[in-house]
Amino acid sequence: MLIGFDADDTLWHSEIYFQAAHAEFERILGAYVDLHDARVHDALLSTERRNIRLFGYGAKGMTLSLLETALAITGHALSGLDVQRLLDLGKAILAHPVELLPGIEQAVTEVAADYPLVLITKGDLFHQEAKIRQCALREHFSRIEIVSEKDPETYQRLLAEFGVGAEQFLMVGNSLKSDIEPVARLGGYGVHVPYVVTWALEAEHALEAGHPRVATVKSAHGIPGAIARLLEST
Amino acid sequence: MLIGFDADDTLWHSEIYFQAAHAEFERILGAYVDLHDARVHDALLSTERRNIRLFGYGAKGMTLSLLETALAITGHALSGLDVQRLLDLGKAILAHPVELLPGIEQAVTEVAADYPLVLITKGDLFHQEAKIRQCALREHFSRIEIVSEKDPETYQRLLAEFGVGAEQFLMVGNSLKSDIEPVARLGGYGVHVPYVVTWALEAEHALEAGHPRVATVKSAHGIPGAIARLLEST
Numbered sequence: 001m002l003i004g005f006d007a008d009d010t011l012w013h014s015e016i017y018f019q020a021a022h023a024e025f026e027r028i029l030g031a032y033v034d035l036h037d038a039r040v041h042d043a044l045l046s047t048e049r050r051n052i053r054l055f056g057y058g059a060k061g062m063t064l065s066l067l068e069t070a071l072a073i074t075g076h077a078l079s080g081l082d083v084q085r086l087l088d089l090g091k092a093i094l095a096h097p098v099e100l101l102p103g104i105e106q107a108v109t110e111v112a113a114d115y116p117l118v119l120i121t122k123g124d125l126f127h128q129e130a131k132i133r134q135c136a137l138r139e140h141f142s143r144i145e146i147v148s149e150k151d152p153e154t155y156q157r158l159l160a161e162f163g164v165g166a167e168q169f170l171m172v173g174n175s176l177k178s179d180i181e182p183v184a185r186l187g188g189y190g191v192h193v194p195y196v197v198t199w200a201l202e203a204e205h206a207l208e209a210g211h212p213r214v215a216t217v218k219s220a221h222g223i224p225g226a227i228a229r230l231l232e233s234t
Numbered sequence: 235m236l237i238g239f240d241a242d243d244t245l246w247h248s249e250i251y252f253q254a255a256h257a258e259f260e261r262i263l264g265a266y267v268d269l270h271d272a273r274v275h276d277a278l279l280s281t282e283r284r285n286i287r288l289f290g291y292g293a294k295g296m297t298l299s300l301l302e303t304a305l306a307i308t309g310h311a312l313s314g315l316d317v318q319r320l321l322d323l324g325k326a327i328l329a330h331p332v333e334l335l336p337g338i339e340q341a342v343t344e345v346a347a348d349y350p351l352v353l354i355t356k357g358d359l360f361h362q363e364a365k366i367r368q369c370a371l372r373e374h375f376s377r378i379e380i381v382s383e384k385d386p387e388t389y390q391r392l393l394a395e396f397g398v399g400a401e402q403f404l405m406v407g408n409s410l411k412s413d414i415e416p417v418a419r420l421g422g423y424g425v426h427v428p429y430v431v432t433w434a435l436e437a438e439h440a441l442e443a444g445h446p447r448v449a450t451v452k453s454a455h456g457i458p459g460a461i462a463r464l465l466e467s468t
Contacts, residue, residue: 054328056360060294064321067301071318080310083317087302094288125359126290126382148360 001231002164003111004183006173007121007128009195011108011137013099018062019197021089025066028082032074044069045200052201056148058124063090094127098134101195103220105137110224111172112140119144120158120171122178150178152185159186170230172223174198177205180214190214191226235465236398237345238417240407241355241362243429245342245371247333252296253431255323259300262316266308278303279434286435290382292358297324328361332368335429337454339371344458345406346374353378354392354405356412384412386419393420404464406457408432411439414448424448425460 008014022044026035033040047069048062055061066086070078111117119141121128128146132138143162147154159169170189173179175198180190184207192214207214215226242248256278260269267274281303282296289295300320304312345351353375355362362380366372377396381388393403404423407413409432414424418441426448441448449460 054325055294056358060289060298063298064294064324067317068321071314071321074314076314076318078314078317080305080308080312080317083301083312083314084305084310087298087305090298091288124290125380129382146359148363 001115002118002162002169003115003227004118004120004169004171004173005108005141006171006175006179007119007131008123009174010101010172010179010193011104011119012101012131012135015195015197015199017093017096018059018199021062021066021093024089025070025086028085029070029073031082032077040073043073047072049201056124057122058127059090059093060124060127062093063087066090094130098131100135100137101220107220107223108137108140111227115227117141118158118162120147120150120155121145122147122150150175150182152182155182155186155188170227172227175202175205176207177202181205181207184211184214188213189230191223191230192216193220193223194218235349236352236396236403237349237461238352238354238403238405238407239342239375240405240409240413241353241365242357243408244335244406244413244427245338245353246335246365246369249429249431249433251327251330252293252433255296255300255327258323259304259320262319263304263307265316266311274307277307281306283435290358291356292361293324293327294358294361296327297321300324328364332365334369334371335454341454341457342371342374345461349461351375352392352396354381354384354389355379356381356384384409384416386416389416389420389422404461406461409436409439410441411436415439415441418445418448422447423464425457425464426450427454427457428452 005011026040029040044065047065051061051065055064063086066089067083070086117140125146132144145158159166166186166188169183170191171179171183172191172193174193174195176192180192184190190213213230215230217223217226239245260274263274278299281299285295285299289298297320301317304320351374359380366378379392393400400420400422403417404425405413405417406425406427408427408429410426414426418424424447447464449464451457451460
């Protein structure tokens with residue numbers, strides 16, 4: 001049995017920094033437009049959704065989408081100082097030190113004592129590598145895979161490279177869409193550990209409730225027990 | 235023997251698009267400052283050099299560096315329309331269709347008939363994957379490795395994953411710094427195919443002239459012959 005772990009919002013905090021940047025973005029735009037207008041909030045999400053196919057995931061693409069949205073909303077009246085503020089929001093995310101989630105270090109160590117582990121994360125290659133280098137958990141993972149999209153095709157390619165079938169694979173992660181649903185569809189197992197917030201583009205999934213090979217736990221502390229129960233019951 | 239190919243400026247055009255964007259950047263800044271001032275040109279390079287450790291390589295990081303430099307040079311007087319123009323320069327690079335270099339398709343096909351091939355490229359994961367998907371040469375490569383930096387440590391890790399020693403590896407690429415020098419230092423071979431232009435940050439290398447395991451050819455047409463001569467002579 002091979003166990004995969006997601007990284008952002010599973011091992012360490014990530015989405016809270018993006019949501020803080022979004023809040024600051026809205027505060028900056030408040031000097032130009034009426035923030036009660038729902039279009040302000042919707043504009044950023046629709047820009048990000050449109051740009052994903054060109055930018056992929058990560059802080060650099062988010063920063064470019066913040067700028068594009070701000071220019072559109074203000075009719076290009078955005079000041080140079082506010083352009084600088086938006087650039088700085090992106091750089092602050094890239095420079096943020098890694099903060100592990102409560103209980104994850106112990107959970108990973110416990111699971112690593114029983115199974116080989118791989119880290120499977122999407123997003124910006126350079127930023128993900130920088131975070132992995134900073135992180136004390138690196139040594140527990142036999143492989144690090146940074147991918148551009150976590151869909152069934154990607155998991156199928158990775159499992160072929162690892163030389164294991166889907167029924168020999170369990171994925172631990174915070175995203176039903178990216179970590180749990182594609183692996184369950186292939187015939188594998190999933191342990192879902194919800195994060196405190198979910199990005200709107202990650203909230204879209206079609207996994208039925210009560211899937212027999214999927215467990216949900218409240219925090220990292222529950223991961224080793226959930227893996228044991230899922231694999232014993234089959 | 236395993237043969238590695240670089241991608242940007244070895245298989246397809248890349249740096250000319252970046253240099254065209256830099257030229258357009260200077261044209262836009264000409265409305266604010268005296269372009270004969272060397273500081274304008276130097277400012278972009280020093281911003282890019284400083285930001286590489288945060289952004290890595292690629293068009294998204296370049297775009298953020300263009301914006302940062304333009305704000306600094308104009309004292310934040312940059313107009314919203316010019317911010318939009320700079321954003322559009324970056325998006326145009328990301329959306330540019332892949333243009334293979336003359337002779338490379340035949341060269342790769344010929345080499346693939348005799349040796350297993352791997353593609354080793356640095357830069358933005360998402361953009362590189364998009365270019366590889368568009369490219370007819372994909373089928374010739376048994377593995378695609380997108381890395382954040384092409385230094386001796388990275389090549390050593392990859393060679394260990396491939397299960398070959400450096401003396402069983404030859405790298406084909408346009409960059410002495412990223413493709414040829416690190417592989418030659420490890421004990422491997424290199425075929426250098428200079429591209430029409432070299433980014434200033436790639437021009438820095440310390441490889442001695444006339445290295446016994448390195449050949450230089452004028453264009454892709456010379457690659458198969460250079461590989462044969464290098465490997466026969468040893």
